[in-house]
Amino acid sequence: TDQVSTINLNGDKWRGLNKEFFTQARFNPPGRPSIVGQEFLITIEVLGSYDVVDSTLTDVRNSFVSVGVVVVILLGVIGWGLGWIIVRPLERLSKDAMMINDSSDLSERVHSESKYSFSEVQNLTSSINEMISRLEQSNLVTQNALVSSRSFASNVAHELRTPLTSMKMNLDLLGRNLEMDTLQRYEIVSDLLDQQENLINILESLRLLARGDLSEENIFEEIDFTQFIRDLAAKYQRQYPESQFHLTSYSEKPLIFAWREGLHVMLSNIIVNSITHSNKKLEQLVVEISTEIAENRLILTIDDNGIGIPETERTLVLERFRRGNSTSIKGSGLGLALVKQQVEIHNGLIEITSNPSSGARFVISLPVVI
Numbered sequence: 001t002d003q004v005s006t007i008n009l010n011g012d013k014w015r016g017l018n019k020e021f022f023t024q025a026r027f028n029p030p031g032r033p034s035i036v037g038q039e040f041l042i043t044i045e046v047l048g049s050y051d052v053v054d055s056t057l058t059d060v061r062n063s064f065v066s067v068g069v070v071v072v073i074l075l076g077v078i079g080w081g082l083g084w085i086i087v088r089p090l091e092r093l094s095k096d097a098m099m100i101n102d103s104s105d106l107s108e109r110v111h112s113e114s115k116y117s118f119s120e121v122q123n124l125t126s127s128i129n130e131m132i133s134r135l136e137q138s139n140l141v142t143q144n145a146l147v148s149s150r151s152f153a154s155n156v157a158h159e160l161r162t163p164l165t166s167m168k169m170n171l172d173l174l175g176r177n178l179e180m181d182t183l184q185r186y187e188i189v190s191d192l193l194d195q196q197e198n199l200i201n202i203l204e205s206l207r208l209l210a211r212g213d214l215s216e217e218n219i220f221e222e223i224d225f226t227q228f229i230r231d232l233a234a235k236y237q238r239q240y241p242e243s244q245f246h247l248t249s250y251s252e253k254p255l256i257f258a259w260r261e262g263l264h265v266m267l268s269n270i271i272v273n274s275i276t277h278s279n280k281k282l283e284q285l286v287v288e289i290s291t292e293i294a295e296n297r298l299i300l301t302i303d304d305n306g307i308g309i310p311e312t313e314r315t316l317v318l319e320r321f322r323r324g325n326s327t328s329i330k331g332s333g334l335g336l337a338l339v340k341q342q343v344e345i346h347n348g349l350i351e352i353t354s355n356p357s358s359g360a361r362f363v364i365s366l367p368v369v370i
Contacts (some may be wrong), residue, residue, distance in 0.1 A: 006050075013050040018043060093125060100132065108132075163195045170195075219259050222369055225291065225298060226253045228263065233289055236271055243275070243285040254291075254298050255369040258346055266342035269335040270302050270362050278306025278359065293368065300364045303355040314352040 003018040020043045100108045170188045174180070180188075226249045233247045256263075274287050288303040309317060316322050320337040339362075343350045348366040355361040 007047065014047045015050055016048075017046045019045075093128075097128060160199070163199045167192055167195045167199075219261075220257050221260065222255045223258050223260060223263065224253050225256050225258075225366075225368075228260075229267065229289060229291065229300070232264070232267055232271075236275075236287075240275065240282055240285070242281075242283040243287065245271075246286070246288045248288070248290040254293055256298060256346075256366055257369050258366070259342075262342045262345055266339050266346075266364070267300075267302075269339045273335055274302070274304035274306060274360065278304050280304075280306050296368055298366045298368050300362075300366070302362045302364075303357070304359045305357045306359045308354045308358050308360045309352055317352070318350070 003020075005016045005018065007014045007016050020041060022039050022041055024039050170192050174185070174188055177184075230247060230249065233245045237243075237245045271287060275282070275285060278285055284305075286305045288301075290301045292299050317336045318340040320334060322337075340350060343364055343366075346366055348364055350365075351363045353361045353363065
């Protein structure tokens with residue numbers, strides 16, 4: 001068996017290890033009785049100084065501490081280096097974003113070069129650039145809306161001032177001339193009624209323009225255009241029985257995705273324009289409406305036998321508050337602007353030309369569902 005013990009020798013501590021084992025004698029010592037075959041207990045004891053053990057343990061302990069300190073320092077340096085490598089692209093990204101923020105130039109983008117080597121940072125860069133693109137588009141829409149609103153407000157003020165000023169003058173005239181004869185009073189009142197009707201028409205057109213500008217996708221629906229234009233032509237034929245409204249429709253029934261009220265505004269204003277500005281008496285007026293399908297688009301043609309629209313004015317009359325010079329009848333300058341607005345809302349195209357009878361021809365192209 002093995003036994004460990006501590007021994008004091010002259011005041012010094014020694015650590016001892018005893019080893020005991022049995023063995024048989026194989027030869028006889030000279031001059032001794034025979035002991036061959038007998039078993040003997042042999043004990044071996046090894047002593048080591050405690051000082052050596054303590055010194056070794058101290059050395060091991062100091063080595064562990066030293067290695068631990070070095071490892072901690074090394075890990076700290078490695079961690080700082082990795083953190084710097086990871087954070088550096090984010091710092092560059094932050095600086096680029098701050099530069100864009102300080103410049104207020106939304107056309108600038110955060111650079112997505114190889115310096116942003118980590119995929120997460122690249123994804124973040126792409127997300128920031130997409131957000132800036134959306135902000136730029138939104139800002140552009142807002143700026144255009146502000147410019148349009150200022151121009152629109154200025155035009156509205158001008159258009160409303162004219163009839164209101166005229167009405168005020170007529171009312172002042174009536175107020176100052178109480179002894180005015182019946183015929184003059186009748187003429188002034190007739191002018192006032194005409195100006196009031198013109199004012200109401202302007203306000204209604206402005207309402208429709210505003211609603212068209214705010215139109216949303218959820219107000220659109222599938223519409224059987226053949227039936228729609230047939231009902232519209234029949235309506236104006238009833239209102240103006242002296243005039244002729246001819247409809248030539250496509251044999252099938254195309255469906256279009258449209259805003260019903262907007263479609264009515266579009267086509268009604270073209271027909272009313274023919275009635276109002278053709279310089280024809282109602283019994284002489286002929287309006288021809290035809291439809292056909294070409295390359296998945298509905299082609300609508302509206303002709304009248306009036307005086308037509310000069311080529312130099314065909315773009316002009318589609319703008320808001322702009323009137324042609326070829327007619328003596330005053331209008332709001334918004335009718336054909338409403339037509340253009342609705343054509344654009346419905347992703348269509350409009351063209352004004354002349355027909356064989358020298359009258360106006362409106363050609364509108366709209367996408368069809370079927």
